[in-house]
Structure formats: structure tokens, C-alpha cells
Amino acid sequence: xxxxxxxxxxxxxxxxxxxxxxxxxxxxxxxxxxxxxxxxxxxxxxxxxxxxxxxxxxxxxxxxxxxxxxxxxxxxxxxxxxxxxxxxxxxxxxxxxxxxxxxxxxxxxxxxxxxxxxxxxxxxxxxxxxxxxxxxxxxxxxxxxxxxxxxxxxxxxxxxxxxxxxxxxxxxxxxxxxxxxxxxxxxxxxxxxxxxxxxxxxxxxxxxxxxxxxxxxxxxxxxxxxxxxxxxxxxxxxxxxxxxxxxxxxxxxxxxxxxxxxxxxxxxx
Numbered sequence: 001x002x003x004x005x006x007x008x009x010x011x012x013x014x015x016x017x018x019x020x021x022x023x024x025x026x027x028x029x030x031x032x033x034x035x036x037x038x039x040x041x042x043x044x045x046x047x048x049x050x051x052x053x054x055x056x057x058x059x060x061x062x063x064x065x066x067x068x069x070x071x072x073x074x075x076x077x078x079x080x081x082x083x084x085x086x087x088x089x090x091x092x093x094x095x096x097x098x099x100x101x102x103x104x105x106x107x108x109x110x111x112x113x114x115x116x117x118x119x120x121x122x123x124x125x126x127x128x129x130x131x132x133x134x135x136x137x138x139x140x141x142x143x144x145x146x147x148x149x150x151x152x153x154x155x156x157x158x159x160x161x162x163x164x165x166x167x168x169x170x171x172x173x174x175x176x177x178x179x180x181x182x183x184x185x186x187x188x189x190x191x192x193x194x195x196x197x198x199x200x201x202x203x204x205x206x207x208x209x210x211x212x213x214x215x216x217x218x219x220x221x222x223x224x225x226x227x228x229x230x231x232x233x234x235x236x237x238x239x240x241x242x243x244x245x246x247x248x249x250x251x252x253x254x255x256x257x258x259x260x261x262x263x264x265x266x267x268x269x
Contacts, residue, residue: 020163027068034059035074053082067164069107073115076104080119089145097145098153101127105157111167111174126150127157165241170220175244175259183244185224185261187217188237195223199249201260202227211262225260234268241265 034056041052048056057079063071079100083093105127107115117124120142121133127150166178168185195216202214211227217240218224225247226232226240242263249256 020160021065023066025062025066027063027066027071030059030063030066031068031071031074034063034071038078048082064103064106069110069112069115069164069167072103072110073107073112073118076100076102076107076115077118080104084142084145089149094146094149097149098156101145101150101153102156102160105153106161106164109157109161109166109177110164111169111177113169113171113174116173123150127154129154166244168219168244175222175246178244179246181244182242183261184239184241185217185219185244186237186239187219187224189232189234190216190218190223194218199247199256201225201247222259225258226263226266227260228263228266232266234266237269239265239267239269 037052037059038048038056041048057075060071060075060078064075077100079096083089083096083100089097101119101123104115104118104124108118108124108128116128119127123142123145124130125132126147162182165184166181168174168178168183200214202212211229213228213231215226215228215232216223217226217232217238224240224244227242232238240261240263242261242265244259244261247256247258247260
């Protein structure tokens, strides 16, 4: 089975029986390798030689499977753009189109802001199940890509996105997209003097899976409650992975709205 066929097959698995690819490389490092190669080649000529194009695709596919959201977006955009500018979509290209659109949709569903608009508006609307753009020149872009190909990519992305943690950006939409999902936050410990008046959300100690400690971290301008089994030992920057949840309590004129994360992995940086 080829690498391309394997990657497509992995995304084809229904969500309940999802088999995620096992990372074989450092996703961020491999993305950087592919980007450097692409930038160097494009500085020489806008058209990529097939051998080098295949190398970049293979490098970014490995990085995408390892969870690099940049690689997922970039791989999808590169493959889709290369196919789409050559000629009208051909039936023999279906697998490549579906893989490309699925990777972009995975990145977008993980909260990547750039991926949200990486493909023609009509295609992005279908991939992300949002309202279709109004009629016009912009809305018509991508209409020649068969709707069933886009639907197949959407379904694969909806299943495949569960293989990697969600990520948030500076925009509110990316936080909303990660609400209730396993998410990785790159954060810093909130200085004690800057902790705002949060409600206590911890559970009783000693219970299986209990998160009896409540700490606070800053993700940009957003303060997040971290619920964990023991106090966080980090002093500055850290990475927290767990289930991100929006908070609204209590109901009424003095409602507090914010975010918490049920931490299951914390790494000091």
C-alpha cells in the first residue's frame, strides 16, 4: 500500500473505529524542512519539478500525520492548488482532491485561522458545514469540484480531526471550534496578582480521575482555569492538553463567562 493510499485509508475509517496514524517524525521540524525546500524552489521558478514536488508532499504528509496543523493546511493547499490550476478536475484525480481538501478541513476544524479561508469560499463552507457564500464571482470559485468529492473530504476530516488535539488562536471562532474537544494550549502561568475572581470548579480529591486542584494560565489575553490532579509545578511557559470547556455560571445578571481545561498532560517549557 502506498503512503498516499494509507493516509487516505486512515481518514476513511469511521469515527467509532478510528485508527490514527502513529507519528514517525517531529511534525513541526518536518513542516519547516518542507517549507524551506518549497521557498527555495519557488524563488527560482513558480513551477515545481515533479520530483521536488513529490518530496515536499511526502515531507508534509509525514508532518501532517504527526499532528502539525501548519503541515496539514500547507499540504492541502499545495496539492489542491497544483491540481486546480492545471485543468478542470478529472475523475482520476478524485483521491488527491479529497485528501487535499480533507487536510485543510482538519486544520480548520482544529482551530487554524488561516485554514478557515484556505480554499474557495463555496468549498470551505461545505467542508465546515457553514452557510454558503452568496452568489457572485467569489462564490463561484471551486464550483467545478464535484460536490460528492467535497462531501467525502468533509466526512474524512470530521473523523480524522479526532486524531489530534485542537488548537486555539487569537480569534474567538477558534476557541468556539475547540469547545468540548481535546485541546492543546501553549500558555504561561498567570501571576498571582492577575488572577481574576473565578468560581471553584474542582472535584473531590481521591476519586478516580479527580481533578482537585485549580490553577490559572494565560493564553494570549485569555485567562483559563486549569483543573488538574495536582498543583501545576511550572513557573512560566507551559503546554496543557485536555478537554477545553466554556464556562457560564451562574445564570443571571452577574454571569461569569470564561474557559477551563480538564488537564491530562502538562509540560513545563
